Amino acid sequence: MLKPARLFLPLLAALLAPTAFADTHASGTDPRIDALLTQLGKVRDVNEVAISPDGQQLAWVVETDGKPGIMLADAHGQHAHSVGLAAKPGTCSEEGLAWAPDSRHLAFLSNCAGAASTMGSKQLDIYVLDTQAQDKATRVSNLHGYVHGLSWAPDGKSLAFLYVEGATRRASALAAAKPATGEIGVEGIEVQRVATLPAQGGELQVVTPADSYIYEFSWAPDSQRLAYVAAPAPGDNNWWIAQLYVQAAQAGAARTAVVDPRTVSGPLHGLQIALPRWSPDGSQIAFIGGLMSDEGATGGDIYSVSTTGGAPVNLTPGIHVSPAWFSWSSPQSLLVNQFSNGHSQLAEYAVQAGHAQQQRVLFTAPGSVGSGTAELSLSLSADHHYVAFAQSSFEVAPEVYAGAVGNQIPSAVTSINAGLKPGWGKAQSVEWDNDGFHVQGWLLYPANYDPSKRYPMIVNIHGGPSSAVVPRWPSVGYGAAPFSALGYFVFMTNPRGSFGEGESFVQANRKDFGYGDLRDTLAGVDAVEKMVPVDDHRLGLTGWSYGGFMSMFVPTQTQRFRAVVAGAGIANWQSYYGQNLIDQWMIPFFGASVYDDPAVYAKSSAINFIKKVKTPTLIVVGDRDAECPAPQSFEYWHALRALGVPTSLVVYPNEGHHFNDPQHQRDVLQRALNWFEKYLPPGQ
Structure with a gap:
């Protein structure tokens, strides 16, 4: 679809993309990375x-x-x-x-x-x-x-x-946008x-x-x-x-x-x-x-x-x-699948007099579940006595699960990926309190963990911000779990703004992007460092979409992270308002348009604090990203390069917010792994 846009900016991204893609390819390939990517490619979704x-x-x-x-x-x-x-x-x-x-x-x-x-x-x-x-x-x-x-x-x-x-x-909106040609917002809708x-x-x-x-x-x-x-x-x-x-x-x-x-x-x-x-x-x-x-x-x-x-x-x-998903099981009851403290959880609710009261939790899944029709969706028989869904976790690759609806999760009925074993370390839920909020995240231990050693840790902030990290088997595309396979702790946080703690928690970062959620994340890092031997001088940061924004913004607020990979990020909320093709999402979060309240956008824009950044940063983006347009990545990369901060920008041709080309999915992960190995070597 064609929507209002600045024509020259996507064109600039398209012209520069092949050069960036060719010239910044990391030299040398760790054989462990190639083996890991090969393993990830074996999963059948x-x-x-x-x-x-x-x-x-x-x-x-x-x-x-x-x-x-x-x-x-x-x-x-x-x-x-x-x-x-x-x-x-x-x-x-x-x-x-x-x-x-x-x-x-x-x-x-x-x-x-x-x-x-x-x-x-x-x-x-x-x-x-x-x-x-x-x-x-x-x-x-x-x-x-x-x-x-x-x-x-x-x-x-x-x-x-x-x-x-x-x-x-x-x-x-996740798909690659149409080329911005013709009368924008009128032709080709x-x-x-x-x-x-x-x-x-x-x-x-x-x-x-x-x-x-x-x-x-x-x-x-x-x-x-x-x-x-x-x-x-x-x-x-x-x-x-x-x-x-x-x-x-x-x-x-x-x-x-x-x-x-x-x-x-x-x-x-x-x-x-x-x-x-x-x-x-x-x-x-x-x-x-x-x-x-x-x-x-x-x-x-x-x-x-x-x-x-x-x-x-x-x-x-x-x-x-x-x-996140529900079905009427009778005129007075609902089956509800919900995010709860970093988990997916099926519960039964009674509906009466304009109120739905949770009666009991039927099961809490060890990983991500879904039938493929919606977030956390399940497939139910007409009488709601039987349920089926796909499930995966950090420990178990995707399989089909089916059985009676009851007080325990059904068993797997397939063995599609039974031969796959995780190459990364064990997963642990971590909980802490900060600023009056209860916060949760997931910690992956390094593969072959030795408690007598000190390890670097990579912090991953999810997209959204209205979303949640729930355990799932990783794919070849960009994600956090593969870093664990190469000797890192990986910490995936669900700070304020995330699903899983109620609607007031989701709304707690309105008009406050990058501040309260950063405080929650740093408090979580402190909690992890009290539990396991993390080297605080070898912390990395990464994320995609909103996590990409945080990866750009956080280094303007703290020098605690020593290497960053920013995927499809946002450097300047003010210019972003006029560049992206989904500007309607911004008013519920910022309270007004950028034209009515530019200050609320400015206070969360990394570009306004850019001289504070010292952190080596790899930046990656698709040239036809409608949600987080490539010019945002160009703007951040240009500033870091002008200030002498080590940086690299890689633009992937014909990709939207979600990468579809298997070669690109593999390349972006390999580059990120190489970047962290360069600036946060795990073997120290």
Whole structure:
């Protein structure tokens, strides 16, 4: 999508990117790094998991040679076999699982028979498989664009999905932005809408208005209406001002604006909404509302509102966890998956008289869980007695887990990555108090840890800031765990601004970026140094996105860190406001636009304190990053170079905020490992 931007800045990044990428490549390669990257590349990701409504069948999407494919098994993972159109796993892409209410038909997306699309890869189309027949899946669509989010109507007669007709890119601010050409903000805007299709195939109907970008939707129990979260296009930018609507599932139908966070009073005012879910009787819609810094990174309180509109009610005020996903299990109860103190936790809530009270915690997972549809999502049987999801941790690579919903976590039913063992050290949760807050983080010990030795430590600050570090198996892409494999302690903090301690904790760094969260992080470093033999003179700092900002800002406030790797960072909030393609996210966090209150942006801008920086800094970014544009990295690098601070800037061509090219994913991690080995050698 094209959005307002300064044309010369992305162009400058694109012109300089090949030179930076070629000229700054670190000389020499530690053989341990190559071995580590090879090990990380062996993992097969489990991208989706879906249990049938009757709880008897289980489907999942697993990658083979970088291509997703579908497996089907019984509910215990037995008799697993590949389904779909692929003659051989890894030859084409099949994903997007959706079970029909009859538990017999499975819808999915496949490009195995697709023609070339405007997105540069083969077109995905919708197929329906009869799991009790031997026939191949039936193609029911003929699409020309980006499709995802398949969902069956409760009556099983039709499918709905999110669709960008004629799309040229994946619909996400994390994806590489379009080249900034033409009339910015006017030409080439792509709009994601809800479309429906008869389950047996037939005429596609685009249901929602052409001027509204739809982010999420859900069917009403009567199969006649939809609830959805939407905003005017462009979609990358306007998720932060999205409203909740209800509309009949027909093209041209009038819609009702149910919740507009910009105009409501109370705690939801000016915040974000996500995950609309109809109550079983169709009278209410529950959703999550809170301060969220990215679409898809969901956390907050649970609200409820009448389907005809009115004042939304906060069902969970004052809780000290962050619900991220939920499902109605009855008209008076919810199953809620929530961030809690650095963990993902499934709990049961009773709903009564405008209040949801946690009744019991069903299980706390040892790692990250998800079904692939949303943050912390689970796949549940229709009666909510059975659950399935993918899970990984620092100790265990991704597998499918499934079983009864009860007081313990289900067991793994696959052994996809059973041969993989961690090359890094053990993980430990660390908790401390600071400035009246309870704070948590994760500490990874060095591989082959010897308590008689002193070790360097790398501190990693997560993106967001509204997010949380929860244990997960690392990928080849940039992350913190690989540093542990090379002899470092790695400390991953969840300071104020993070999910997991309640909404007041999330909002505690509004208008205060880089100050309170830094104090929390430094207090955590002090706590770790009292526990284990960390050499305080060999501390490193790294992060991506908001963590990249912190990696640029922190060296202007303290000289405690001796080496930094800043990924997709922000050096100057004032210039960033006019450069990025997602400026709507900033007002909830800063309280006003940069034009109305420049001082609040200036106080958190590293560039305004740049002469205090002495720390050697490696800077990496994608040249088409819409969230944290490359000019921010250029500005920081230029200043350090002018001041004689050791620095290197690497710009990766055709990459957005999230890197997709495997070569780039590998290169950025290798450069970071080399940088820390140079300035924080572990073998001292």
